[in-house]
Amino acid sequence: MVYEATATAPVNIAxxxxxxxRDTKLILPTxxxxxxxxxxxxxxxxxxxxxxxxxxxxxxxxxxxxxxSIKEGGRLWTCIKELxxxxxxxxxxxxxxxxxxxxxxxIASYNNFPTAAGLASSASGLAALVAxxxxxxxxxxxxxxxxxxxxxxxGSACRSLFGGYVAWQEGVQADGSDSLxxxxxxxxxxxxxxAVICVVSDAKKGTSSTAGMQQTVQTSPLLQARLKVVPQRxxxxxxxxxxxxxxxxxxxxxxxxxxxxxxCLDTQPPIFYLNDVSRGVIALVxxxxxxxxxxxxxxxxxxTFDAGPNxxxxxxxxxxxxxxxxxxxxxxxxxxxxxxxxxxxxxxLPAGFxxxxxxxxxxxxxxxxxxxxxxxxxxxxRLGPEESLLGxxxxxKTLA
Amino acid sequence: MVYEATATAPVNIAxxxxxxxRDTKLILPTxxxxxxxxxxxxxxxxxxxxxxxxxxxxxxxxxxxxxxSIKEGGRLWTCIKELxxxxxxxxxxxxxxxxxxxxxxxIASYNNFPTAAGLASSASGLAALVAxxxxxxxxxxxxxxxxxxxxxxxGSACRSLFGGYVAWQEGVQADGSDSLxxxxxxxxxxxxxxAVICVVSDAKKGTSSTAGMQQTVQTSPLLQARLKVVPQRxxxxxxxxxxxxxxxxxxxxxxxxxxxxxxCLDTQPPIFYLNDVSRGVIALVxxxxxxxxxxxxxxxxxxTFDAGPNxxxxxxxxxxxxxxxxxxxxxxxxxxxxxxxxxxxxxxLPAGFxxxxxxxxxxxxxxxxxxxxxxxxxxxxRLGPEESLLGxxxxxKTLA
Numbered sequence: 001m002v003y004e005a006t007a008t009a010p011v012n013i014a015x016x017x018x019x020x021x022r023d024t025k026l027i028l029p030t031x032x033x034x035x036x037x038x039x040x041x042x043x044x045x046x047x048x049x050x051x052x053x054x055x056x057x058x059x060x061x062x063x064x065x066x067x068x069s070i071k072e073g074g075r076l077w078t079c080i081k082e083l084x085x086x087x088x089x090x091x092x093x094x095x096x097x098x099x100x101x102x103x104x105x106x107i108a109s110y111n112n113f114p115t116a117a118g119l120a121s122s123a124s125g126l127a128a129l130v131a132x133x134x135x136x137x138x139x140x141x142x143x144x145x146x147x148x149x150x151x152x153x154x155g156s157a158c159r160s161l162f163g164g165y166v167a168w169q170e171g172v173q174a175d176g177s178d179s180l181x182x183x184x185x186x187x188x189x190x191x192x193x194x195a196v197i198c199v200v201s202d203a204k205k206g207t208s209s210t211a212g213m214q215q216t217v218q219t220s221p222l223l224q225a226r227l228k229v230v231p232q233r234x235x236x237x238x239x240x241x242x243x244x245x246x247x248x249x250x251x252x253x254x255x256x257x258x259x260x261x262x263x264c265l266d267t268q269p270p271i272f273y274l275n276d277v278s279r280g281v282i283a284l285v286x287x288x289x290x291x292x293x294x295x296x297x298x299x300x301x302x303x304t305f306d307a308g309p310n311x312x313x314x315x316x317x318x319x320x321x322x323x324x325x326x327x328x329x330x331x332x333x334x335x336x337x338x339x340x341x342x343x344x345x346x347x348x349l350p351a352g353f354x355x356x357x358x359x360x361x362x363x364x365x366x367x368x369x370x371x372x373x374x375x376x377x378x379x380x381x382r383l384g385p386e387e388s389l390l391g392x393x394x395x396x397k398t399l400a
Numbered sequence: 401m402v403y404e405a406t407a408t409a410p411v412n413i414a415x416x417x418x419x420x421x422r423d424t425k426l427i428l429p430t431x432x433x434x435x436x437x438x439x440x441x442x443x444x445x446x447x448x449x450x451x452x453x454x455x456x457x458x459x460x461x462x463x464x465x466x467x468x469s470i471k472e473g474g475r476l477w478t479c480i481k482e483l484x485x486x487x488x489x490x491x492x493x494x495x496x497x498x499x500x501x502x503x504x505x506x507i508a509s510y511n512n513f514p515t516a517a518g519l520a521s522s523a524s525g526l527a528a529l530v531a532x533x534x535x536x537x538x539x540x541x542x543x544x545x546x547x548x549x550x551x552x553x554x555g556s557a558c559r560s561l562f563g564g565y566v567a568w569q570e571g572v573q574a575d576g577s578d579s580l581x582x583x584x585x586x587x588x589x590x591x592x593x594x595a596v597i598c599v600v601s602d603a604k605k606g607t608s609s610t611a612g613m614q615q616t617v618q619t620s621p622l623l624q625a626r627l628k629v630v631p632q633r634x635x636x637x638x639x640x641x642x643x644x645x646x647x648x649x650x651x652x653x654x655x656x657x658x659x660x661x662x663x664c665l666d667t668q669p670p671i672f673y674l675n676d677v678s679r680g681v682i683a684l685v686x687x688x689x690x691x692x693x694x695x696x697x698x699x700x701x702x703x704t705f706d707a708g709p710n711x712x713x714x715x716x717x718x719x720x721x722x723x724x725x726x727x728x729x730x731x732x733x734x735x736x737x738x739x740x741x742x743x744x745x746x747x748x749l750p751a752g753f754x755x756x757x758x759x760x761x762x763x764x765x766x767x768x769x770x771x772x773x774x775x776x777x778x779x780x781x782r783l784g785p786e787e788s789l790l791g792x793x794x795x796x797k798t799l800a
Contacts, residue, residue, distance in 0.1 A: 272674075
């Protein structure tokens with residue numbers, strides 16, 4: 001009997017940003033956040049977890065084929081311990097359940113997007129780990145319960161336990177019991193939201209978000225003001241999602257991305273994630289919006305940036321051809337656009353679009369390396385045994 | 401009898417930044433600010449004002465040889481009107497005074513630094529205008545009185561009426577009568593402060609500060625928090641200046657520059673003045689400081705950025721060779737460093753300086769175009785008639 005489960009989990013990109021912990025051990029945030037889950041058809045982490053009494057003692061884990069140590073007290077260790085503990089409790093309640101909580105684990109995880117793409121892989125990776133272990137252990141806990149565990153692996157991972165539109169409620173309890181993810185709306189409620197990720201080169205590795213956010217907590221005089229702004233934004237953007245009001249959604253998304261980077265800059269020493277190319281994408285989207293508002297009264301797209309230079313541009317599906325055409329025209333990419341939705345790159349820009357926002361001659365080829373076009377997606381999926389990442393010996397197949 | 405005066409006025413670079421007006425007509429700021437006046441031996445505006453009954457009616461003004469219109473109700477017009485009104489009041493009190501307030505004016509102004517250098521020329525230019533007219537009209541008003549006029553020409557110009565360390569007190573009166581510049585300390589109190597200006601290329605013209613600061617007032621949720629932070633910073637940096645405490649001066653200067661750019665980024669649409677080269681200079685100075693603190697317990701230098709990509713690096717004279725050597729090494733300039741103080745470019749960097757903050761191979765030549773080395777300086781000067789910028793006909797000599 002093989003006890004194994006393989007799950008995939010999605011990437012999520014926040015529109016209300018998480019930046020700052022009030023408890024670094026439990027990963028309790030200083031503010032609530034909200035994200036859009038992206039489609040696993042395009043971006044996903046896959047994790048296989050297997051429990052087997054015949055394995056040599058001790059758990060082992062591989063990430064993209066490279067073995068990672070599971071340090072006692074560390075984030076991976078905490079997630080595994082919590083889920084195993086739940087399994088043990090279930091086993092104690094029901095003598096018929098095999099005691100697989102006592103078996104050593106072998107875990108293999110794989111991201112289908114290159115780390116070099118600069119996309120936060122910890123959120124999808126930890127969510128896939130938690131989802132696969134919950135499936136392996138046949139836990140009765142729901143996604144919000146699991147999100148509480150994933151949160152302790154990587155804060156934003158808690159939001160990847162749901163599809164659609166997801167809030168991470170900061171909570172007030174010291175033990176973190178109410179700091180968890182909840183669904184604001186499922187993907188089916190507003191399936192029209194698409195995303196174009198502009199992968200931007202950056203010579204210099206930025207400050208890690210784990211270190212950076214605590215520097216902000218300790219040194220930014222403006223962070224406290226941000227924390228007073230967020231609750232209203234959470235309420236307003238939740239309503240915008242329920243109303244499928246893209247203009248309001250975009251307005252808040254843009255403002256919150258800029259405010260997050262503002263408090264980074266108000267940190268000592270200052271933290272910069274946006275580079276000149278990021279600024280160029282912002283200038284482009286702002287001008288597309290200005291011209292589109294003039295022509296139609298509506299915003300065309302929203303940009304948001306995590307702790308790195310990559311732009312994520314959200315827009316209703318109908319606006320995506322214009323977004324892609326504009327980025328493709330002024331930021332010619334090093335890698336050809338795979339165009340999964342067949343939108344092409346030839347759409348007309350809004351009447352009145354002012355090219356003066358772009359440097360003369362456009363940006364050099366490769367300033368934006370690659371475009372990834374995806375859309376709002378579903379939550380973690382369960383895969384069949386044929387998708388297992390582990391070979392019969394419990395070693396990743398890629399290493400066999 | 402020729403009624404003429406020629407004055408020079410200095411550039412000032414704020415360490416507590418002015419950003420936001422509560423009254424755009426009177427130019428009343430949303431917060432107090434504080435600056436260091438730079439030496440006119442290196443950077444200055446020179447203005448000659450002449451009053452002559454024989455001139456054709458109407459005032460005329462040339463800036464760097466180009467005639468500017470003096471629009472009724474505009475900033476230049478307001479400054480001239482106020483100073484002429486004061487002269488008229490003096491004439492009314494003393495019948496012996498010639499009625500030169502009724503004579504047409506010819507004014508020529510010249511900056512000795514290229515506009516392309518991106519240094520704020522409006523502050524020194526308006527201060528020189530006010531100083532030369534005050535001299536021409538033999539006004540009894542003191543520098544704070546004159547600063548109230550200069551403020552209406554260009555806010556930060558009020559600070560260029562003094563040498564040394566200068567505060568612009570925001571004031572509380574609706575008519576602006578208490579919004580003026582005062583001396584915090586004269587140059588002689590702390591003459592040791594030097595400045596190195598890194599002139600940074602920028603392809604794109606940034607948002608004008610006049611437009612930008614009002615966008616911030618209207619849209620930035622964080623600005624109100626900044627306004628609560630500034631009063632303590634004003635008090636603390638004033639004390640640091642009186643104590644000649646460079647560490648405290650530098651700490652506040654750095655924090656306030658970053659906070660100013662943070663509220664720019666929190667504006668809709670966001671305003672960016674720092675580019676990748678600016679970020680590079682910040683990274684360099686932060687690392688010099690980190691290493692210097694480790695070695696000596698003291699900061700080496702402070703950076704500050706106005707509404708543009710140029711860095712101004714303040715440091716005690718003894719630290720300038722290190723600053724120049726570091727910038728010169730990692731940001732090779734297009735123009736040779738004139739080195740007015742003969743510091744060379746060969747000083748050793750602090751032990752423990754980590755080159756990893758600089759891109760491999762350093763920055764491309766010309767990323768920093770030019771270095772200007774200067775120091776804290778004096779207030780407006782009166783020049784002799786041989787320095788007049790106007791020819792006998794009241795037209796700039798350069799146009800004759």
